[in-house]
Amino acid sequence: MSQVVTVIGGGLAGSEAAWQLAQRGHQVRLFEMRPVKSTGAHVSDRLAELVCSNSLGSKLPDRATGILQNEMRMLGSLLMRCAQEAAVPAGGALAVDRERFAHSVTETLDAHPGIEIRREEVTALPLDQAVIVATGPLTSPALSVAIGQLTGEDYLYFYDAISPIVQAASIDMSRAFQANRYGRGEDSSGDYINCPMDKPAYDRFVEALKDAETIELRDFEREDPNFFEGCVPIEQLARRGHDTLAFGPMRPVGLTDPHTGRRPHAVVQMRQDDIAGDLYNVVGFQTNIRWKRQREILRLIPGLEAAEFLRMGQMHRNTFLNAPALLAPTMRFRGQERLYFAGQITGVEGYVGNIATGLLAALNLSRQLRGQAAWIPPADTMLGALSHYVTHSEPKRFQPMKANLGILPPLPVKIKNKAERKRAYAERATASMLDSLQALNDALINCRLAAARAEN
Ligand SMILES: Cc1cc2nc3c(=O)[nH]c(=O)nc-3n(C[C@H](O)[C@H](O)[C@H](O)COP(=O)(O)OP(=O)(O)OC[C@H]3O[C@@H](n4cnc5c(N)ncnc54)[C@H](O)[C@@H]3O)c2cc1C
Structure with missing residues (x-):
């Protein structure tokens, strides 16, 4: 040949x-x-x-x-x-x-x-x-x-800019609920799993994010002008302002918590990640927080207290x-x-x-x-x-x-x-x-x- x-x-x-x-x-x-x-x-x-x-x-x-x-x-x-x-x-x-x-x-x-x-x-x-x-x-x-x-x-x-991935079976559905924003979408039961937060829970979560230690960027990442463009990690959003996340990836608009009948103060949304529906990714949660602390902070989210993560969030x-x-x-x-x-x-x-x-x-x-x-x-x-x-x-x-x-x-x-x-x-x-x-x-x-x- x-x-x-x-x-x-x-x-x-x-x-x-x-x-x-x-x-x-x-x-x-x-x-x-x-x-x-x-x-x-x-x-x-x-x-x-x-x-x-x-x-x-x-x-x-x-x-x-x-x-x-x-x-x-x-x-x-x-x-x-x-x-x-x-x-x-x-x-x-x-x-x-x-x-x-x-x-x-x-x-x-x-x-x-x-x-x-x-x-x-x-x-x-x-x-x-x-x-x-x-x-x-x-x-x-x-x-x-x-x-x-x-x-x-x-x-x-x-x-x-990878969001964490959660094993569906480890999500506490007595606290979380399935729904799409404004009830949109083909599936009436909802494509997203939502973890609702009241104000005290949101305040605790944002404070934890602000203090979290992150993974240092290496030289070949710092020098790359394309790195980070257009995709901001959640800890950085939290540091920009206390309510930035509540108006960003954690906005609750169009969602009612069926457990309380009210719109939550903030919501963490998770989207199906595999065909079988065993895995869910946390929407918009790209982060550079060190993995051990990241796991602890994510477990502050109502419904994710015992969550098992297939992959932690990361940016590189x-x-x-x-x-x-x-x-x-x-x-x-x-x-x-x-x-x-x-x-x-x-x-x-x-x-x-x-x-x-x-x-x-x-x-x-x-x-x-x-x-x-x-x-x-x-x-x-x-x-x-x-x-x-x-x-x-x-x-x-x-x-x-x-x-x-x-x-x-x-x-x-x-x-x-x-x-x-x-x-x-x-x-x-x-x-x-x-x-x-x-x-x-x-x-x-x-x-x-x-x-x-x-x-x-
Ligand atoms: C810093 C870092 C750490 C990683 N750590 C792990 C880890 O611990 N475990 C893990 O499973 N994965 C890790 N990965 C991810 C990935 O599995 C490895 O990068 C893996 O080596 C990728 O294999 P590859 O063959 O695609 O690329 P590489 O093994 O990186 O090979 C690509 C080759 O192409 C050459 N090359 C690039 N551009 C050109 C060009 N224009 N002309 C000629 N040659 C070129 C490079 O010199 C390099 O030798 C890491 C990635 C990075 C960047």
Whole structure:
């Protein structure tokens, strides 16, 4: 196979993508701008450098990252193999010696005859070639401009302003109530869960916000002129004036508390975040408050006293596409035949999720170049659920997502026991991935599956 394929970005997704393509016989040109130009967060010139934690998440087979790791092994991921080899003791987590991990990925790619590594910043998209863009959350400014020109500026974001996400089952509905403002919307029972506050509760909440310690911005975030533009954290709103929140994201207009028959002084609204309705995000509550204190303050909200949070609110520099509007579940850019995106820039979060989209994009680009049908992982696998989530969410409200059980489709029968429910999700995902891979007719994967069968 003579056609050269370009991969831009030698991080987690790009390294996996380059190797998968080369293993399938493609000539790969991998562009990595380090050490010529730094991102501000990476500290070495190694490929697949882990920028922060050395943990790839839980390896327990019934946890979300454990399920995804298992699927990646079935798919023959290079980076999962390197992680396994570089693993350090970390209880139920798959943590790695970061030096060893990055070293072995770099060595493997360096030694591969099908991969040419170029240490250069790419500043324009080579749309006349087959390309995977995997330049991550800290994509260089020049390339961001080029991507923005292709997508339209409204479809490329430069930071995450994430509201907390609450497990629906942990909300006290004897205090909260379901309703839409002014009773609007198709569902008469209401799409939103509302937590009403009287004046004393609101006063206490605002005072707690004003005093809360926040996470320091880092230099590469402070320097970015796009950071924070148009999206103010709640603690900052509280400091602007005592009533600012009550006239902003916590305004009570159009809502009557059925428990009192009155309009509350202020309201915290939560909107459904997953298809199953297990998760709700707290509307307009982007915040930089440290997580422990954030949890305590959010539990001051009536109805959330015992809330369990899937994700805390946070704001950080993050370049990502409005994937639901721009990407197909294969990671191909809609409207450009041979342009794919992978990694954090697609709106998938977490190390393993980033590696997984690199593999997914490479597999599909390879299949496309060979004239084979695209592969969309089944929605009840973790990879399928993640790629489905980022490409099918409501584009106007899109926020990045990491692997979690809440994005999997509901089980055919309700299982009350939590441990049994998790196991059922994991077993269904494994069986479904296996079925799908057996039907895929990919020589490399067939070999792996045969080897795994021989081992068992
Ligand atoms: C500061 C920070 C901390 C994080 N901590 C964690 C964590 O602890 N756990 C977790 O799960 N996730 C974390 N993430 C989120 C995410 O999982 C990681 O950023 C992950 O590395 C993303 O993988 P990626 O392949 O998409 O991008 P990266 O691994 O960042 O790789 C992108 C590569 O592209 C290169 N590049 C950028 N622009 C160009 C260009 N124009 N030309 C050529 N090369 C270019 C970069 O140098 C980089 O090597 C963190 C993110 C950041 C920014």
